[in-house]
Amino acid sequence: MKAVFFEKPGGLEVLQYGELPTPKPQKGEALMRVRAAGLNRLDIWLREDKENARNIPMPHISGSDAAGIVEEINGEGPLKAGQEVVLNPAIPCGTCPRCKNGKSCELVKIFGVKNQGSYAEYITAPISQFYPKSQNISFAEAAAFPLTFLTAWHMLVGRANLQKGETVFVWGASGGLGSSAIQVAKYLGAKVVAAAKSEEDAKQICEIGADEIIIYTKGNVENAVKNLTNGLGVDVVFESVGEKTWGTTLAMLRPFGRVVIAGTTSGDMGTQDLSDIYVRQLSIFGARMGTKEEFEKVLEIVAAGKLKPIIDKTFSLKDAAEAQKRMVEGKHFGKIVLEIQ
Numbered sequence: 001m002k003a004v005f006f007e008k009p010g011g012l013e014v015l016q017y018g019e020l021p022t023p024k025p026q027k028g029e030a031l032m033r034v035r036a037a038g039l040n041r042l043d044i045w046l047r048e049d050k051e052n053a054r055n056i057p058m059p060h061i062s063g064s065d066a067a068g069i070v071e072e073i074n075g076e077g078p079l080k081a082g083q084e085v086v087l088n089p090a091i092p093c094g095t096c097p098r099c100k101n102g103k104s105c106e107l108v109k110i111f112g113v114k115n116q117g118s119y120a121e122y123i124t125a126p127i128s129q130f131y132p133k134s135q136n137i138s139f140a141e142a143a144a145f146p147l148t149f150l151t152a153w154h155m156l157v158g159r160a161n162l163q164k165g166e167t168v169f170v171w172g173a174s175g176g177l178g179s180s181a182i183q184v185a186k187y188l189g190a191k192v193v194a195a196a197k198s199e200e201d202a203k204q205i206c207e208i209g210a211d212e213i214i215i216y217t218k219g220n221v222e223n224a225v226k227n228l229t230n231g232l233g234v235d236v237v238f239e240s241v242g243e244k245t246w247g248t249t250l251a252m253l254r255p256f257g258r259v260v261i262a263g264t265t266s267g268d269m270g271t272q273d274l275s276d277i278y279v280r281q282l283s284i285f286g287a288r289m290g291t292k293e294e295f296e297k298v299l300e301i302v303a304a305g306k307l308k309p310i311i312d313k314t315f316s317l318k319d320a321a322e323a324q325k326r327m328v329e330g331k332h333f334g335k336i337v338l339e340i341q
């Protein structure tokens, strides 16, 4: 099959378009012909991983999001060959105490990290990870929502317990995760204040539902947030930027505020006056993808048209390096998708 892969970590130049063996579905797995694969920032981390800390298989095919057509099934279940499906990229271990209690898995694996991902004509995955694709959305849209909407839902609902009427601040609002978070927060009835790097982004961020925008490249974000909230601060901050924003994140929370973090795009290290956490009684939640039930909920709301995957641009599979370049350069708004014929 045709695939885009790399044999060692590095810059965009390590990405190769070529032939790799088509995977065979093992017992309990299905083979899907991929029609669209969504990009995530994770794909960049994997390719650039200089320490190879994640110990990924080489050659490696990236890609956690996929939509396509079932080609072959090796096992039982409701799937049928020829069916249009979308992949749930969060693969629970099924055996840890939390899995047994129907909670978010301690050891949840992201599709496309330890196994081969979706920048390819075919993928295999456990049968239970595939769900019927709604006819209301295209393959590209179906590959543009799973990882980010699932994570945003888990962050805001499963972890931060965002309530109707509360105010949430969203960093990284032009990205896949941030643009999903704005929609999830609005769906929940919260008020959204979002960060934008430019006037142009601000316009698009308003279009997807944000109530207030703060251009973070101009002026002091903490003061702007306080001005918008009668000096109080926000109830919840949605974090995925990390090092560059962490200080402001904690400063803009009101007493008893919560921050939920799922990424550190700008760097891993953040410093904090620890006394501030107990004096103002703040809570910090970490989040990683979500549960099967959360995926099913998100799928249902997307099918109903109440959460909309935002597609920035589509590329053909062979142009995956160009697609990643667009993400690295921060030119995208929403999701970049590879379309595979």
Ligand SMILES: NC(=O)c1ccc[n+]([C@@H]2O[C@H](COP(=O)([O-])OP(=O)(O)OC[C@H]3O[C@@H](n4cnc5c(N)ncnc54)[C@H](OP(=O)(O)O)[C@@H]3O)[C@@H](O)[C@H]2O)c1
Pocket (backbone or CB within 6 Å): 039, 040, 041, 042, 147, 148, 151, 171, 172, 173, 174, 175, 176, 177, 178, 195, 196, 197, 201, 240, 241, 244, 262, 263, 264, 265, 266, 287, 288, 289, 327, 330, 334
């Ligand atoms: N834990 C999980 O399960 C999980 C799941 C999905 C994603 N993530 C993590 O969440 C983060 C966002 O992922 P994504 O796929 O949404 O990425 P993305 O589409 O590239 O979005 C990242 C956004 O962060 C903002 N940003 C601020 N400072 C930045 C910097 N120094 N470098 C690059 N971007 C910067 C940019 O938005 P503005 O220009 O609007 O500020 C950018 O659009 C990543 O760190 C990813 O690994 C974690």
Ligand SMILES: [Zn+2]
Pocket (backbone or CB within 6 Å): 092, 093, 094, 095, 096, 097, 098, 099, 100, 104, 105, 106, 107, 108
């Ligand atoms: Zn588990």
